Amino acid sequence: MHPIVAKQQLGPEMDQYEVEAPRVAQAANPGQFVVVRLHDRGERIPLTLADWDASRGTITLVVQAVGKTTWEMHDRLSVGDGLRDVVGPLGEPSEIVPEGTAVCVAGGVGIAPVYPIARALKEAGAKVVGIAGARSSDLLFWLDRLRDVCDELVVTTDDGSTGRKGLVTEPLAEILAARRVAHVWAVGPAVMMKFCAKAAGNAGVPITVSLNPIMIDGTGMCGACRVEVDDKVRFACVDGPEFPGDKVNWDLLIARLTAYQEQERCAVDKYRRMVEEATR
């Protein structure tokens, strides 16, 4: 059991958890993830590390409620409860490119995993430009943290409720056109990463993205997370999760993410009915 030592709501359906996982905290690096299971009948879900503290023996996760498991975390877990299983850190750490200017693009809940990458880049001596975007202001979080590790930070919202109105790809394209950028990082929804990769590709700048396919074990055992990079099949869990964005077969990734849509909907509906009956 991994006790939750702190929980903080960051947005309407988004929470930050600090969870005891001493071995993971000891070994963690930017770009890596954990696989989490809530209880004996739970599914295994991958979550990218948002932060860790080896001395406290804890890791930080930011989770948006979208599926049954993440809704359950949002509704039912609080300080004193625990996660049944936490395994990690999994995947390869980010390859930090220390020279020149790095642009770190974060979309929605992707702000969390971008934070340790930006911090590592900054510590390695890069000039870091952050771009953080979300649908609206209530879905933005950790902007102060990002400002601490970025030399500049551009904030966008789809509805213009905070920062610049529009998508993250617009400031990205402008920066790529105006300055010499050594490397781009993008973490967020697959579609966002796809268009960031296009923009970086057009500018001839290397881009690293963090892929989020369906996984079970997270250790290379099942192959559910097969992705195509540079026309080769790779396992996101052990070969990634970070890959050169311009080489990723995005349509395949996006299609495979829908493989269990129907079952996911069924699980969420059943969970909601159960919650409603319990509260009636």
Added chain:
Amino acid sequence: MIRENQVPMREQDPGSRIRNFAEVPLGYDEEEAREEAARCLKCKRKPCAAGCPVEVDIPTFIKQVENGEFRAAAATIKRTNSLPAVCGRVCPQETQCQGVCTLGKKFEPSAIGRLERFVADWERQHGAELAQPAAPSGRRVAVIGSGPAGLTCAGDLRLMGHEVTMFESLHEPGGVLMYGIPEFRLPKDVVNFEVEGIRSLGVNIETNVVVGKTVTVEGLFAEGYEAVFAGTGAGLPRFLGIPGETLIGVYSANEFLTRVNLMRAWEFPAWDTPVRMGRRVAVVGGGNVAMDAARTALRLGAESVMVLYRRTETEMPARAEEIHHAGEEGVEMNFLVNPVEFYGEDGDLTAMECLRMELGPPDDSGRRRPVPIEGSEFVLEVDTCIVSVGNQPHPLVPRTTPGLEVSRWGTVQADESGATTRRGVFAGGDIVTGAATVISAMGAGKQAAAAIDRYLVSNR
């Protein structure tokens, strides 16, 4: 007058069992077991014991069963075999103990596997007697992986008095016994019972630790472990490497079986993990895992399940019993067929193109090599394909342990005792041999435990 044939073991009939996940063979009762035990000739040569990779004293335990001394029989088996309920179910007895049985020269061999299973089940139902570990040695050993090799090695080391921690990467101990072999062939209660037996000896089990990621072998030495055993298995699925293999509906057998066995997807949505099961299913491969996948697909409600194997029934690596069970349940076997491409619509698998094969001259494995027949392409309409063409050694421990040498197949190089090229690191099971059997992994775990004990004594 000796009974020529084995006492048959009752089974669930095929019509009803394909609608449940309960175990197929039902086991002997006491009378049946004693009757079968009475068939043993008690020959002097005991070829059966020599044919057993962990050298169970088979004639003695069979004699005890015949006399109704079931608890004594269990003790006899457990002197050298820490997982009898597992071995009695999944060992290929026909090529080991039963293959060399003297009775088998004239009649059916003694049903050693069924008797072992009976004894283990009897003990489980009547309460097991715990073995007593030797006095504490004060030495600490780390065992990586809690499959058959790790469980055996950890149990033996603990009995020798060492402090043992077993690390497992998944959330449940048992390795392939939990994620790989289906409930209807090896009930998880049986595996849990065996694991609890090892735990109750005093072995610490740390789940959710991926050695090579969470901690390295070097890190384990730094934590004070004096020797390390790696029994990390062959967990990496092989794919066919043909176009369309990333379509939704194409699974590795590992993914399919892990969803169902470890995550209990057959109970979705009561359990959270789903499995997508189509109507027309093809399973590619001819081993036990292919049979497991095919029979699982039937139980999940597939309308038709066909096995596609590129050689013939004679070359199939699966046990005869598994092939027989699969056939009884309605799995259709297609031999001399090899897939060349998957086709899909909107990302979902809809069909696969195959070639017919013929057998040419023998290859490295000694089996006749399948050769494609030119122009024999044909298309099968399928919505699910489970690729079951073998597994590769897990690379994580070798990759992160300096000085640990591997072969060009990625297997860890170890001598017969399990000693590797890195001092203090021992290895055994599929990580050394490539994918093999539960019992050979247990044999290797046993050898390594003895070697580690010698190493600790000489290294004082």
